[in-house]
Amino acid sequence: MNDLNLYGWNDWLFQQKEASDYSGFIHGRIAVTHKTCYEVVTETGCYTCELTGNMLYGKEDSELPCTGDWVIFQVLDADKGLILDRLPRRKTLYRLKSGTVAEKQAIAAHVEQAFIVQSLDLNFNVRRIERTMLQVVAEEIRPVLILTKTDLVFEEAEVKAALKHLGNKLPVCYTSIHDPASIAKLRSYIGRGETVVFIGSSGVGKSSLINQLCQKEVLQTGAISGSTGKGKHTSTRREIILLDDAGVLIDTPGIKVFGVTSDDQDKLSEVLDLSRFEGACRFADCQHVNEKGCAVIKAVNDGEIEEGVYENYLKLRKEAWHYTSSVHEKRKREKSFSKMVKQVKKKPF
Numbered sequence: 001m002n003d004l005n006l007y008g009w010n011d012w013l014f015q016q017k018e019a020s021d022y023s024g025f026i027h028g029r030i031a032v033t034h035k036t037c038y039e040v041v042t043e044t045g046c047y048t049c050e051l052t053g054n055m056l057y058g059k060e061d062s063e064l065p066c067t068g069d070w071v072i073f074q075v076l077d078a079d080k081g082l083i084l085d086r087l088p089r090r091k092t093l094y095r096l097k098s099g100t101v102a103e104k105q106a107i108a109a110h111v112e113q114a115f116i117v118q119s120l121d122l123n124f125n126v127r128r129i130e131r132t133m134l135q136v137v138a139e140e141i142r143p144v145l146i147l148t149k150t151d152l153v154f155e156e157a158e159v160k161a162a163l164k165h166l167g168n169k170l171p172v173c174y175t176s177i178h179d180p181a182s183i184a185k186l187r188s189y190i191g192r193g194e195t196v197v198f199i200g201s202s203g204v205g206k207s208s209l210i211n212q213l214c215q216k217e218v219l220q221t222g223a224i225s226g227s228t229g230k231g232k233h234t235s236t237r238r239e240i241i242l243l244d245d246a247g248v249l250i251d252t253p254g255i256k257v258f259g260v261t262s263d264d265q266d267k268l269s270e271v272l273d274l275s276r277f278e279g280a281c282r283f284a285d286c287q288h289v290n291e292k293g294c295a296v297i298k299a300v301n302d303g304e305i306e307e308g309v310y311e312n313y314l315k316l317r318k319e320a321w322h323y324t325s326s327v328h329e330k331r332k333r334e335k336s337f338s339k340m341v342k343q344v345k346k347k348p349f
């Protein structure tokens with residue numbers, strides 16, 4: 001018997017299930033997402049499930065179930081099922097689907113914390129932390145920065161200086177798989193029944209950390225390429241691992257670029273610590289680009305805001321704007337297409 005409370009089941013989810021047309025069927029949490037099917041954990045065991053046509057038809061990619069989602073399904077066989085409904089989501093981590101301009105991809109649903117993992121060799125990059133953080137806080141998920149491989153040589157003072165503006169919004173945890181005390185500290189961040197998603201480039205040590213936390217080899221880990229110093233995409237699927245008596249961990253494959261979809265400017269200013277200047281801009285709707293009396297630009301010129309931070313602010317805003325306007329364009333095209341189809345249908349042949 002699995003205790004689904006350990007997997008994060010709670011009263012809110014129970015109410016969502018009650019409100020579903022399919023409340024009479026059993027529910028479970030998606031533990032692994034495959035190409036066309038899902039592994040779903042329930043109280044009585046694990047089922048491999050497919051989606052009904054209804055669940056698939058006319059859906060955007062980001063609306064399809066993903067790892068961490070709670071679903072209702074019909075049992076077909078001893079270990080097979082058909083997903084009838086997905087419960088409403090809270091705190092879902094999205095990113096721009098790579099190779100697209102207007103498609104979101106859901107990485108993990110119902111997550112309380114995101115561990116943004118970077119290794120202290122060549123992977124540390126504060127601009128990448130900022131963009132990931134934006135997507136995380138846009139969904140009210142708590143970010144924690146995990147800097148791995150402290151056993152290797154790195155410039156601690158440089159790292160600390162680069163992170164200064166992220167301050168208390170981003171707790172930082174230094175780890176090494178060769179230092180058990182650092183793993184114990186990491187474990188203390190994870191509350192009972194809480195879901196934590198691990199995100200970062202390939203080779204930074206996400207799966208290694210999960211193995212250390214579980215004190216056994218639950219996931220395969222990979223070597224780093226000698227020529228590029230990068231990982232070789234060892235993990236290929238998003239997968240839930242239950243941490244005994246603690247929380248739910250979600251391992252993800254390495255991500256090259258974390259494309260943003262959140263156009264919440266206030267959140268972006270908060271993340272980058274620009275909000276404290278914005279109030280002093282001459283115009284209430286100041287965009288901080290070239291307006292007279294802009295306190296943000298003044299702070300950049302006075303060296304109070306790092307130039308790199310300000311440049312990333314503009315870049316992330318532009319990317320988010322590009323995504324939002326592409327989505328808008330796409331919807332407009334879809335609308336006019338369905339209008340045309342309707343008109344064609346009305347015409348007598």
Ligand SMILES: Nc1nc2c(ncn2[C@@H]2O[C@H](COP(=O)(O)OP(=O)(O)OP(=O)(O)O)[C@@H](O)[C@H]2O)c(=O)[nH]1
Pocket residue numbers: 148149150151152175176177178200201202203204205206207208209220221222223224231232233234235236252253254255
């Ligand atoms: N020196 C050192 N090596 C580590 C540490 N953590 C992980 N590694 C090594 O880094 C390599 C990659 O680790 P993985 O855990 O597979 O990395 P990953 O982030 O899961 O990579 P993908 O699954 O490809 O996204 C392995 O050879 C690990 O042994 C660490 O703390 N110190």
Ligand SMILES: [Mg+2]
Pocket residue numbers: 206207208220221234235251252253254
């Ligand atoms: Mg991995």
Ligand SMILES: [Zn+2]
Pocket residue numbers: 278281286287288289291293294295296297
């Ligand atoms: Zn301004």
